[in-house]
Amino acid sequence: MGAMMGAGVGLTIGFIFGSYSIIRGGSGPRGFIVTLSQYMLSSAATFSFFLAIGSVIRNDSILPPRMEAARLQLLSPAIRSREEGAALIKARWETEKRQH
Known part of the structure; x- marks a missing residue:
């Protein structure tokens, strides 16, 4: 690039x-x-x-885990697969249920 x-x-x-x-x-x-x-x-x-x-x-080094997690959160939804999106939505629902 x-x-x-x-x-x-x-x-x-x-x-x-x-x-x-x-x-x-x-x-x-x-x-x-x-x-x-x-x-x-x-x-x-x-x-x-x-x-x-x-x-x-x-771009020589591997990202630390917290940076990789931040990168995955900032990806546009069109790039993720349906399975990843469904798992992410279920995880968010579970955290919202625990908070209420």
Whole structure:
């Protein structure tokens, strides 16, 4: 995911800075398209490399149990199976019955 995000950001930044450089200094002997694509691809490769490393570092460890429970509670119901949803509803009903 980090690599895809980095590639998108890199292509955009490469387009902006490449266009500015071409407008300011000319496209050079290879032409407009080749020069602009070189800016965009080099920027995309650099950004995707660093964002991929960052996403691996951030997702390297297993979540502690309390964080995993919080993550499961915040998932949208469409992602859970019917059995998980039914078990969750039954558990909530049981806790409400005990409270009253």
